[in-house]
Amino acid sequence: MRLSEFRRLMDEEFGPANAGVIASSLVLPTLDTTADQALDAGWDPRSVWLDVCDLQGVPEDRRLGRDIPPRD
Numbered sequence: 640m641r642l643s644e645f646r647r648l649m650d651e652e653f654g655p656a657n658a659g660v661i662a663s664s665l666v667l668p669t670l671d672t673t674a675d676q677a678l679d680a681g682w683d684p685r686s687v688w689l690d691v692c693d694l695q696g697v698p699e700d701r702r703l704g705r706d707i708p709p710r711d
Contacts, residue, residue: 645684648704649674652697667694 649658662674
């Protein structure tokens with residue numbers, strides 16, 4: 640997963656305003672750091688996303704985000 644996809648998923652799930660707050664302030668117990676700090680330290684965005692999902696109770700069926708149609 641690219642960092643841009645992580646940000647897109649955060650925005651879609653939590654809304655643009657809340658996504659930034661969650662990423663910068665919610666401490667992920669499995670990493671003992673926030674999502675932003677983990678990403679800055681080089682953690683895999685997919686692992687960070689799944690940790691956020693687990694902590695926030697995001698259902699399995701919403702963890703992949705919405706379908707994006709392919710470009711022509």
